[in-house]
Amino acid sequence: MIAAFKFISRNIISILLLVVGIFIGGYFIGAVHNVRDLLFPETAAYVRSPLTIVNGIHGIGQLVTVTSEVHKTDVEVEIKRGIFNIGGYRANHIAIGAVEAGIDFDAIDEDSIRYENDAYVLTLSAPVITSCRIEHIDQNQYSFTLLRADWDLVRQLAQAEALEHFAQAMIEEGILERAEEETALRIGNFVRELTGKSAQVEFAARGSKIELPLSCQPFEPSGWMKDENGAWKKQ
């Protein structure tokens, strides 16, 4: 042990030079990685696509009355790894998606309809977010990296983050209130055209916690989970 310490202290400059060399060498390769598109762009790709598996087909009844196209820029994800984060890497993303809202049409039953004062009164369930989707995610501004980077994992984390944010942002924007207005209008018109009577549309009270559908709850990349501070951690 003492001999090892003596060796290190005697050769400290050499060791530092070795480390500096390793860093410079690794970063040089990283830089080359970054300009590869400029030097050697791909020219062709061949594709082999297997059969699609149909997991299931369900009958549902959802009336979608509002769609909001959303996009988010600067979704930066950094993977930290190794001592002093020497193997860390990061990338920036632009995510484009949509959030839809409406009501559960299946929930309308005879108890939801009453006839008062020569008009129909419909009591519908509170509007909900019916689905979320990411239509495109672009990865850019790659950092240099000394070690191998899993850029697809970075993209997945960015997608999970963006999807979660889209739904919350649109709820704050008032998408559910807008869906309520549109639903009242559409259902009111339909009932009027069908029966010739006017219709009043009421909604059940919304719960304090808004439940999001599965499509708005992103897939967590395998082995990763969000901690209580909102940071992703590998289990």
Added chain:
Amino acid sequence: MGERKQGEAVNVAGRVIDSAREFIFRNWKDIRILLLGLFFGAILGAVFLQEGGRPLWDSPTATPTQPATSSPMPTYTTLPPLPTFTALPSHTPFPTHTSLPTYTPPPTATPTDTATATDTPTNTPTSTVTPSSTATFTPYPTYTALPSHTPLPTHTALPTYTPPPTATPTFTPIPPRAISSSIRAESKLITAQMDLAHADVSVRNPESRACAYSAKHVAKGVIEAGIELSAIDEDNIQYHFIGNYYTLRVPAPALSSCRIEYFRQYEQRGGGTAFCFANNWQEMSDIGRHLSMKAFVQDALENGILEKAERQATIVLGDLVRELTGSNVHIEYEEAPEEAIIPSSCKLDPPSGWEKDSEEGWKRSS
């Protein structure tokens, strides 16, 4: 003179070279170590760019950072989609809300009906004019002044009902972090949902022989279909007295939306030396997503998503009409177009600059 200057320059250069050589000899050990480090660093970098390899360390944390609130501002310029809001005239059918004609109950106010008490309760719930109307009911002559019964304009207080204010362009303020480029009203009754999965979508770049690389992809998606409810108007509804049933003519079911919920690239192979300058996996991934979506749409149509949507719409709409009217209903569907209409969410663009070249080949367009 010139020769002398030239000689001096040569001497200076010689001295510099001598001192550099002397420095190298004196520090040869350190320089050798630095070069060794550079060599090892380059090797390490190359090895770990070889994307088929395994990282030395696992990745313990990832920090998705929230974007700065000000950074999305440049995209303000891209917000002119506001014109879509002008499409809200559909909001202005409020005249139909003035169902006032039903409020002209003069028959109940016939001269024989002196019992004004019965008159008032029926009117009170909806008309705010009851106090004055009961007063004028007692003297016969004032009965002719029934027009006084039509102060219904007070009913036009319905402006409180007017949702359009919320639908004005004020709905598009740029939020701090996510930018909502447009909010549009829809009326899609979604009645069928198909879950699909796709594994081993292999994309290979064969062009640079020694550096050819490929990756496989797995995808999971959802395709939804239904009918457009806003297309149903009074012309599409018929009531048949004989048989006491309704006929509803509704648009043919169509795809409503598509989404890829999970997409992962795996088994990245080839192209893995520093001399190949690594690989652009993102473009491979984008081609894979494009192809998966295309396959999902095609397979959903072939597996009868539209037929399922039609059957379910018949049930859902039929139930609603029956509960509203107490009559039976017969639902007819308009003829579907020969080629299914594909909504924009079901068309994922391939990466820019790429186009389909043959049955299974893709080429960079220029």
